[in-house]
Every structure is written in structure tokens, then in C-alpha cells.
Amino acid sequence: MDSKRRKLLHAIGGTGVVAAASPYLSFPAFAQNTPLRIGIIAPKAGIAGTIGECGLRGTQYAVAEMNAAGGIAGRKIELIVEEETNPKDSIERLRKLVLQDKVDCVQGIVSSGVSLAMGAVAEEMKALLVFWDGTTQDGVKETLPNKRYVFCSTDNECEAVMASLLVVKHWKGKFKRVAGINPDYSYGRNNFAAFQALMKKFGVEHEIVAEQWPKVGTTDLTSHVAALKAAKPDLVFSSLLFADLPIFMRTSHGAGLMDGGTKFAFPGAGFQHTALKKPFTPEGMILGHNTLYFDHPNASPMQKKFVKEYEDKYKDYPNWEADRAYFAMAVYKAGVEAAYKAKNAWPGKEDIINAMEGVKVMSLGGPGEMRKDHIAEQTFYQGLSTHKNRYDFPTLGNIDTMYSTQLQKPAGMDFWEWIKTANIKL
Amino acid sequence: MTAFFDILLGGVFHAAVLFLVAAGLQLVFGVQKIVNLACGSFYALGAYFGITSVNWAVSAGVPPSLFLLVLLASGLLLGLIGPAIELLLRTVYDRDEAFQLLLTFALVLMFQDVLRYFWGATPQTLGNYAMEYGKLSVGDLQVPTYNILVILASILIAFGIGAFLQRTRYGRILRATAENREMSQALGVNVRWMYTTVFTLGTVLGTVGGAMVVPTAAASLDMPVELVVEAFAVVVIGGLGSMRGALIGALIVGLMRAAAISWWAEIEMLAIYLVVIAVLIVRPAGIFGKPIE
Numbered sequence: 144m145d146s147k148r149r150k151l152l153h154a155i156g157g158t159g160v161v162a163a164a165s166p167y168l169s170f171p172a173f174a175q176n177t178p179l180r181i182g183i184i185a186p187k188a189g190i191a192g193t194i195g196e197c198g199l200r201g202t203q204y205a206v207a208e209m210n211a212a213g214g215i216a217g218r219k220i221e222l223i224v225e226e227e228t229n230p231k232d233s234i235e236r237l238r239k240l241v242l243q244d245k246v247d248c249v250q251g252i253v254s255s256g257v258s259l260a261m262g263a264v265a266e267e268m269k270a271l272l273v274f275w276d277g278t279t280q281d282g283v284k285e286t287l288p289n290k291r292y293v294f295c296s297t298d299n300e301c302e303a304v305m306a307s308l309l310v311v312k313h314w315k316g317k318f319k320r321v322a323g324i325n326p327d328y329s330y331g332r333n334n335f336a337a338f339q340a341l342m343k344k345f346g347v348e349h350e351i352v353a354e355q356w357p358k359v360g361t362t363d364l365t366s367h368v369a370a371l372k373a374a375k376p377d378l379v380f381s382s383l384l385f386a387d388l389p390i391f392m393r394t395s396h397g398a399g400l401m402d403g404g405t406k407f408a409f410p411g412a413g414f415q416h417t418a419l420k421k422p423f424t425p426e427g428m429i430l431g432h433n434t435l436y437f438d439h440p441n442a443s444p445m446q447k448k449f450v451k452e453y454e455d456k457y458k459d460y461p462n463w464e465a466d467r468a469y470f471a472m473a474v475y476k477a478g479v480e481a482a483y484k485a486k487n488a489w490p491g492k493e494d495i496i497n498a499m500e501g502v503k504v505m506s507l508g509g510p511g512e513m514r515k516d517h518i519a520e521q522t523f524y525q526g527l528s529t530h531k532n533r534y535d536f537p538t539l540g541n542i543d544t545m546y547s548t549q550l551q552k553p554a555g556m557d558f559w560e561w562i563k564t565a566n567i568k569l
Numbered sequence: 570m571t572a573f574f575d576i577l578l579g580g581v582f583h584a585a586v587l588f589l590v591a592a593g594l595q596l597v598f599g600v601q602k603i604v605n606l607a608c609g610s611f612y613a614l615g616a617y618f619g620i621t622s623v624n625w626a627v628s629a630g631v632p633p634s635l636f637l638l639v640l641l642a643s644g645l646l647l648g649l650i651g652p653a654i655e656l657l658l659r660t661v662y663d664r665d666e667a668f669q670l671l672l673t674f675a676l677v678l679m680f681q682d683v684l685r686y687f688w689g690a691t692p693q694t695l696g697n698y699a700m701e702y703g704k705l706s707v708g709d710l711q712v713p714t715y716n717i718l719v720i721l722a723s724i725l726i727a728f729g730i731g732a733f734l735q736r737t738r739y740g741r742i743l744r745a746t747a748e749n750r751e752m753s754q755a756l757g758v759n760v761r762w763m764y765t766t767v768f769t770l771g772t773v774l775g776t777v778g779g780a781m782v783v784p785t786a787a788a789s790l791d792m793p794v795e796l797v798v799e800a801f802a803v804v805v806i807g808g809l810g811s812m813r814g815a816l817i818g819a820l821i822v823g824l825m826r827a828a829a830i831s832w833w834a835e836i837e838m839l840a841i842y843l844v845v846i847a848v849l850i851v852r853p854a855g856i857f858g859k860p861i862e
Contacts, residue, residue, distance in 0.1 A: 186690075187685075187690055188681070188685055188690045188790045189690070189789075189790055189791055190692075190789065190791060192685075192689075192690025192691065192790065193689075193690055193691035193692065195690070196689070196690055196691065354834060355830065355834050356834050356835065358837075358838075360789070360791045360795055361795075362786040362787055362789065362792060362795070363582070363583050363586060363785070363786055365578070365579035365582050365583060365716070365785075365827075366576065366579035366580060366583060366826060366827035366830040366831065367579075367830055367834075368579070369572070369575035369576045369578070369579040369827070369830075369831065370576065370830050370831040370834070372572070372575055373571075373572030373575060373576065373831065385692075386692035386694075386787045386789050387787075389694055389787065390694075390785075390786055390787055393694075393697065393699060393700075393785070394785070396700070397699060397700060397704060397711070397712070397713035397716070397785075398575065398711055398712070398713075399704075399706075399709070399711035402711075418692075418694055420696050420697055422696075422697040422700065423697055423700070
């Protein structure tokens with residue numbers, strides 16, 4: 144090992160990636176000469192633009208780190224980035240990446256509306272595809288139970304399940320009148336239905352007094368808040384997670400919905416954490432940060448290093464999409480290197496897929512794994528909001544951590560049946 | 570009763586926002602006979618530029634309580650892009666409506682990239698400035714004072730435009746030009762200059778509207794298209810080219826939406842478009858529109 148490489152490894156030493164890569168730092172010259180081409184499809188504009196941007200930064204960070212440590216099984220990584228828009232156009236970009244750019248793997252996708260359609264196409268094309276935040280679920284029903292080439296993120300309902308469990312843990316017996324304001328598509332509908340199912344499971348006596356379903360992208364929520372206020376709820380459950388969430392907070396604060404001890408649970412608040420300013424986001428709300436809580440005091444050195452670099456570079460704090468993107472890259476890397484080790488030669492696509500099944504990795508937010516049925520398991524963070532921090536937005540005062548095996552249905556099981564029968568711990 | 574006034578004020582506030590966008594659309598169509606799809610883009614530009622202006626002004630030492638003046642000034646200043654855009658539109662004045670729609674839609678897409686280039690894909694907000702002037706409270710009813718200011722500003726703008734068009738000499742010439750462009754031109758009216766003025770005024774309505782509303786909302790790349798869809802419902806109900814129509818149409822849409830959200834949230838959009846369909850059947854030109862010959 145030359146002194147330059149030793150210095151580099153010393154500088155970034157201690158990270159899980161380097162530890163994972165160290166057995167492979169010496170590879171045959173032929174492999175090292177041609178870079179691995181990885182296609183990324185992520186939103187750059189619209190309501191998910193900011194999320195896609197954060198995910199892309201997570202990918203770029205992972206690639207820079209991996210390339211500095213020798214790449215994947217000795218081959219440097221080269222990214223080709225395409226934009227995620229509607230399902231039809233995004234699928235065309237998948238075809239372009241696979242057929243024209245001849246990428247080795249495609250990663251990305253934030254919208255389940257896109258991933259649901261793209262999953263089947265990728266299977267047909269036999270294209271290795273790892274979703275950041277997409278599923279192949281129609282609602283909560285798995286449409287590709289026997290996926291071969293597609294690897295999905297954790298189920299969308301994980302955060303709603305966790306927020307519901309925290310509602311039971313912190314507030315059981317302290318509320319009766321419940322109002323919901325959730326985005327008007329399957330994510331919002333399923334989340335609110337999951338919340339109600341869990342209240343029933345844990346014997347929480349409650350009454351739904353208002354349901355609001357603003358369409359995604361609504362920028363005037365005055366009438367929605369007026370309707371919620373008229374229902375006089377004790378608890379508001381909301382899966383809003385795009386730019387409409389800070390607007391909802393501000394409008395609710397202005398209209399007095401937050402007065403009088405009303406409780407709030409926001410499973411997807413982490414996407415907007417820096418926009419939820421303290422003056423209109425009180426303490427004591429349940430906020431979900433999904434698989435990356437940037438300010439975790441007990442975060443791994445790997446996460447702390449990433450958050451620090453992210454803050455220095457972008458003057459911002461990352462949300463969970465950065466972790467999802469990092470996780471996707473880490474799973475692929477682990478799969479390739481495991482397959483390479485087993486074969487002692489560059490592995491084929493089928494070898495890599497076999498190795499990715501069941502692989503365990505350390506992601507930015509914590510440990511995770513890819514199940515045999517190609518659904519991810521990851522670590523989730525939620526808690527009660529506090530203003531006691533150095534930021535102008537709330538963070539988590541007490542942090543609950545749950546692994547997704549407690550939050551999502553096992554392979555092949557119906558989601559609603561799982562909620563009824565699972566031994567879910569509070 | 571509190572709930573009723575909460576819902577009513579929510580509807581009127583949304584109507585005020587819609588009016589600001591629809592008014593620009595109506596003014597430009599009324600005189601220039603161009604359906605300007607880009608009016609939503611001016612609104613979005615005003616919102617983004619307003620955020621930047623307020624942040625810059627406050628960091629330069631302007632007291633936060635003066636943010637409303639900064640927003641108004643930024644909206645007026647940004648309206649200066651109107652003449653440049655109007656110059657571009659001159660190429661399609663005498664062409665088929667399809668060309669006009671295509672060009673103004675192209676402007677929507679181009680402005681979206683301009684917004685993305687300067688402000689990025691992340692939706693922008695103005696923190697908690699909307700609460701800078703506090704709340705008005707009557708019993709359980711609480712309304713941010715700023716929302717009331719937006720409603721009052723819309724009413725003032727509506728009456729201001731009405732007075733300008735009805736009671737000033739320039740307004741009368743404008744209406745005459747809208748009625749018969751060739752005759753006005755023959756009588757010595759500088760129609761080209763008039764079009765520039767009208768288009769700039771329409772642009773200013775959009776940019777000032779966007780700037781004024783952004784403290785209560787967020788500036789995002791989607792807002793031009795989102796708002797134009799509702800603004801067109803306003804125009805169809807009120808009548809294309811009519812300022813009174815814009816005002817009444819905005820009120821109908823705003824109140825229908827608020828009522829639907831409160832009592833039957835699922836039919837929020839359906840309720841608005843049921844009114845649109847009813848108007849198209851009963852009075853195809855809209856409530857205040859002139860029948861199309």
C-alpha cells in the first residue's frame with residue numbers, strides 16, 4: 144500500500160464502508176480499468192425536488208467515499224443521473240440507462256407511483272434496480288411478490304405505524320376526538336387507516352371527528368385548518384410531508400388550532416424539518432425522521448461525519464432520503480463484493496442479485512438489511528419535539544428507535560392482517 | 570358561529586389570492602385578446618423574488634415589521650419584466666389562438682427553469698413573517714392580521730382597477746381599444762404602447778399578488794400551474810375579459826372550495842367544476858362575459 148493511499152485511508156478510517164471494502168483493496172487490473180456505471184433516477188423539481196436533491200447528495204457522498212476507498216470490488220463508480228418525473232417518462236429514462244448507457248445498476252425513485260409502474264418494467268427487462276424510497280405496492284398490496292431484479296425500500300406505512308405506536312405510548316387515555324389531515328393519495332390514506340387500525344388494536348377509545356385530504360402541492364390550507372378547528376380535535380394525525388407541511392403548521396398556529404393542548408403526530412415531518420420553525424412548531428409534537436435523524440446524539444461516527452460535511456457543503460441538514468440513497472448504494476456494493484469473493488472473479492448480474500438477498504449493511508442512519516423477498520429493513524427514529532437546541536427549528540427531545548421488523552409486515556403477509564395479529568411492542 | 574366565520578374567512582382569503590391571479594389574466598385578455606397562461610408564472614416569480622427581497626432587506630437592517638412594504642416594492646419592481654415579455658408576444662398577436670397558447674405555455678416552462686436556476690428545486694418559505702402583525706381574536710375566532718391585509722389589498726386592487734377603467738380617460742381609451750382596435754388606431758391611439766402598458770399592469774398584478782401571498786404559503790416550482798388551473802375556473806365562471814367577473818368568480822370558487830372542504834372534503838375540486846359546468850350550460854359566456862358571436 145503506497146503512502147498516498149495509506150494517508151487517504153487514515154483520513155477516512157473508521158467508517159463502515161472502508162472496513163467493508165478493506166478485504167478488496169487489491170483487485171486484478173482489468174477490473175480496475177473500467178468503471179462501474181450506475182444510473183440514478185431522482186426528482187429534481189416539483190414537490191419531491193428537494194427530496195430528490197437530498198437523495199442525490201447522499202449518493203454522491205457514498206460514491207465519493209467508496210471511490211476514495213477503491214470503488215466497488217476495485218472498480219470506480221461512475222454516475223449517470225436522470226430525472227424522475229411521471230411514471231411513463233421515468234420508465235423511458237430507465238430504458239435509456241439500461242439499453243443506451245448500459246449501466247450495471249439503476250438506483251433512485253422517490254415516488255411509489257413511479258416505482259409501482261417501473262418495477263414491472265425492470266423485471267421484464269431484467270434490469271437490476273434498487274429503489275431509494277419506492278415500493279411495488281398497490282396501496283398496501285404487494286404487486287411483485289416474487290421480484291428477481293427489483294429491490295424495494297421499506298414499506299411506506301412504517302412511519303405511520305411507528306407514530307401510531309408513539310401516540311399510544313405517550314398519550315393513551317389523554318385524547319378522544321381525533322382529526323386527520325393527510326395527502327390525498329394512497330400514502331396518506333393508508334397511513335391514516337393504519338393509525339386507526341392500531342388504535343383499535345391497542346384498545347384506544349377514540350372518535351374520528353374530521354378527515355381532510357388536501358391534494359399534494361396545495362399551498363393554501365386556510366379552509367382545511369378552519370374545518371379541523373371546527374371539529375375541536377384533541378389529537379391531529381397528519382402524514383403531510385412536502386411543502387404543504389410547514390404551511391399547515393403556520394396556518395394552524397395562526398388560526399389557534401395549536402392552542403388548548405391539542406396533540407399532533409407527524410410521521411413524515413423529517414422531510415421538512417428545517418422549514419418547521421420554532422415560532423409555529425411547538426414542543427411536544429410527535430415528529431418522524433424516518434431512517435435518518437441528523438441530530439442524534441448517539442449517532443455513528445459515519446453519520447456524524449456525513450452530517451458535518453453536508454452542513455459545511457450545503458449549509459443545510461440532511462433528511463432521510465440521503466440515508467435511503469446511501470443504503471441503496473451500500474447494499475449494491477456489499478452484494479457485488481460478496482459475489483466477487485465467492486466467485487473469485489467478476490460476478491454476473493444473477494450472482495450479484497443472489498448476494499444482495501439477505502445482505503446486511505451499515506447505512507448512515509443505522510444498520511439495515513435487504514430481505515430475501517427484496518424488501519429493505521432499516522432503523523427508524525421518531526420522538527417528541529423540543530426547542531432546546533442550537534437550531535431555529537425543533538429537534539427531538541427524547542428519541543424512540545425501532546427496527547423496521549417491528550413496523551412492517553413480513554414477506555407474503557397482508558398488512559391489515561399483520562396489524563391484527565402481530566405481536567407489536569410499544 | 571366561530572366555525573362558520575373561520576370557514577368563511579378561509580374561503581374569502583383563497584378568493585383574494587385567486588382574484589389577484591385572475592385579474593391579470595382578465596385584463597390582458599380583455600384588451601389584447603391573449604389567453605396568457607404565463608400569468609401563474611408571474612405570480613410565482615413575485616413569490617420567489619419577494620422572499621429574496623425580504624431576506625435581503627432584513628439582513629441589511631430594515632425592521633422586519635416593514636416586510637410588507639418590501640414585498641410590495643419587490644412585486645412592483647419585478648413587474649418591469651412585463652414590457653420585455655409583451656415584446657415577445659407581439660409575434661403572435663395576429664396569429665391563431667393556438668400559437669398564443671403555445672407561446673404562453675412555453676413561457677410557463679421557461680420560467681419554471683428560471684426559478685429552478687435561481688432558487689433551486691426546494692420550496693421556499695418566509696418563516697413566520699405572516700405573524701409579524703399578530704392575530705385578530707374575537708372569542709374563539711383567530712385570524713392572522715396579515716390574512717386580513719391580503720383580503721383588503723385584493724378588494725382595494727379590484728376597486729382601483731375598476732375606477733381606473735371606468736373613470737379615467739386612459740381607462741376609457743383602453744376599453745375603446747378593447748372594443749375596436751382598428752378604430753382606436755385610426756383615431757390616433759398608440760395601440761402598441763397601450764398593449765405594453767396593459768400587459769405590464771397584468772404582470773404587476775401577478776407579481777405583487779405572489780409577493781403578498783407568499784408569507785402565508787410557500788413558493789414552489791409547481792405553483793404556476795396549480796394556480797392557473799383554478800384561475801381558469803374563475804375566468805369561466807366570471808366571464809372571460811371581465812374584471813367584475815374575476816371578482817365574483819374568485820369569490821364563488823373560494824367559498825365553494827371552503828364549504829366543500831368543511832362538509833365534504835372529497836369533492837373539493839368537483840364542487841368547483843360543477844359550478845363551472847353549470848355556468849357553461851346556463852350562461853356559456855360566464856356571469857359577466859359577453860356572448861361570443
